Amino acid sequence: MPNRESIAAPQGLAALEARLRQDIEWLALPGKAWTPQTERDGVAVLDVAIIGGGQAGMAASVALSHLGIPNVIYDQSSKDFEGPWATTARMETLRSPKTLTGPALGFPALTFRAWFEAQFGEQAWDELDKIPRMQWMDYLRWFRRVMHLDIRNEHRVLAVLPRADGVVELKLASPQGESSVLARRVVLATGRDGLGGAYLPPLVDKLPRARWAHSSDVLDYATLKGKRVGVVGGGSSAMDSAATALEEGAARVDLLIRRKELPRVNKGKGSGNPGLVNGHLHLPDEWKWRIRHYVNAQQVPPPSGSTRRVSRFANARFLLGTAIKDVAVQPDGSLRLDTNRGPLELDFLFFSTGFRIDWSARPEFAAIGQHILTWSERYTPPDGDEDAELADSPYLGPVFQFQEKTPGALPGLDRVHCFCYPATASHGTVSGDIPAISDGAYRLAQGIASLLYGEDVEYHYRNIEAYEEPELVGDEWTPSEWELPG
Structure with missing residues (x-):
């Protein structure tokens, strides 16, 4: 630890933003636009439309x-409420180490x-354990x-419609009504449930719908005060939902966990190195499956906190060690679990x-879902290594x-890029989670370029031929007159 006298005091966001502007200027960023302006039937075409303004969509945009x-980014949320952090997320802090960039x-x-x-100084940083969820949202x-x-x-995106003429049409709904946008490339930065629900x-x-919720649902937990609450699952979202219900005054909360012991080791951390970040894409399919299935099967433990x-x-x-065999609604409306x-x-x-992944849960993808090649159609795992999540995942380029799935059945489908969690089977964890999101964003941007x-x-x-600067x-030199010897 540095001694107290050497610890830097807060400099303020204005000073930080000045430093950032200088860094960006010195690197001559953002880059000068170089793509031709494109139209279809007199309608301007965007180079790239990004669906989703959370951390993945913003990283891709930059x-x-x-x-x-x-x-351009399109997001269905109100300004400053993109992503789950200020809406459906319930954790007190992020699980990622604070040092991840x-x-x-x-x-x-x-x-x-x-x-x-x-804002808070170096000493406050040294004393910080994990990043508070809402502080991450403010960042x-x-x-x-x-x-x-x-x-x-x-x-809100109503439909994603690839076309054979080199563009993708997006049908959108906003407070101003419905509209259409054309883009040469569309990026789906739609989060954890990006291709389903x-x-x-x-x-x-x-x-009855009033008696249950998924942990990702928007819910007023204060309505659970004095009630007996059950939570199916033993992961981080289960702990977050259980804790929030308890803090809001639930009479009792039971976590129903099939495993006899909670997993203790996050095997995903064992894969966190630049080799896999950059190499997963280039591995043979059997190794991609083997690594991701192992991490899935071991399961990620909930954070200690x-x-x-x-x-x-x-x-x-x-x-x-508790599994639900059946459930019934009693005359008073309560639930009886067997x-x-x-x-x-x-x-x-x-x-x-x-x-x-459930295309039927996302009507905006109705035109593309049935045509997308999945891992189940390209790879058959060894007996015992079956994995529904991986099998349903798109087999990406x-x-x-x-x-x-069938070449030629939907021209233009390859103009839609999956930069959300379901890309993990093909690309590794570079399209949503904090650790390698910048690596994924640059891979995506360089590929689109x-x-x-x-x-x-x-x-x-x-343009090369026409360049005349x-x-x-012509006056930088004088031709020399000379003759070869004899």
């Missing part, structure tokens, strides 16, 4: 801008640490402001059961692009 590729894209002055120290709001991102809030077990069909947040309540119960350990009566039930250049190579060649004007 990376594209740095390469001189104009882009996240979407900073190689700029020290754009990191969370720089933002934090500018992302600052990120948007200082990077001058073009985010169109309250724009919450996974729910079949027994949910037996329950989140678990202790629950266990400090005397009215919380960790019911390990478990392998006996009956359990509850007033409300949470499902902290994760997410799944090197620029995160969707590929057609290459594709755009290749499509327009004749245009760029004509001289570097020599």
Whole structure:
């Protein structure tokens, strides 16, 4: 630890932003636009449209801008409420180490640490354990402001329609009404449930909608005061939902966990090195599957702090080794669960059961879902290594692009790029989580730059031919007169 006299005092955000502006200026960023202006039937075409203004969408936008590729972000949320942090997330702190640089894209002055120290000082940083969730949201709001991102809030995508003429049409709904946008490339930066929604077990069909919620649902937890609450699952979202219910005065919270022991080791951390970040994409399919299936099967443990947040309540119960066999609604509206350990009566039930790819849950993708090549159609794992999440994942190209299940069935599908969690099977964890989001954003941006250049190579060649700015004007030298000897 540095001695107290050497610890830097807060310099303020104004000073940090001045430093960031200078860094960006010295690197001559953002890059000069170089793509040709494109129209279809008199309608201007965007180079890139990004769906989703959370940390993945913002990182992708900055990376594209740095390469001189104009882009626009569309997000269905209100301004400053993009992503889950201020809406459905319930954790007190992020689980990622505070030192991870996240979407900073190689700029020290754009990191969370720089933002934090500018306001609170170096000593406060040294004393910080984990990043508070809402402080991370405030950082992302600052990120948007200082990077001058073009985010169109309250724009919900109604349809993604690839076309054979080199563009993708987006149908949008906003407070101003419905509209259409054309883009040469579309990036789906739609988060954890980016290609589907919450996974729910079949027994949910037996329950009244007012008696259950998925942990990702928007819910007023104060309505659970005095009630008996069950939480299905033992991961981080289960702990967050359980703790929030307890803090809001639930009479009792039971965590129903099938495993006899909670997993203790986060195997995903064992893969966190630049080799895999950059190498996963290039591995044979059998190794991609083997690595991701192993991490999935081992499961990620809930954070220690989140678990202790629950266990400090005397009215919380960790019911390990408990599986639900059936559920019934009693005459008074309460729930009676039949478990392998006996009956359990509850007033409300949470499902902290994760997410799944489900095209039927996302009507905006109705035109593309049936055409997308998935891992199940390209790879058959060894017996015992089956994995529904991986099997359903899209089998992506090197620029995160969707590929057609049947070649030629939907021209233009490869103009849609999957920069959200379901890309993990093909690209590794570079498209949503904090640790390698900048690596993924640059991979995406560089790939799109290459594709755009290749499509327009004749245009760029004509520009080379037409370039006439001289570097020599002709008076820089005098020709010498001389003859070869005899």
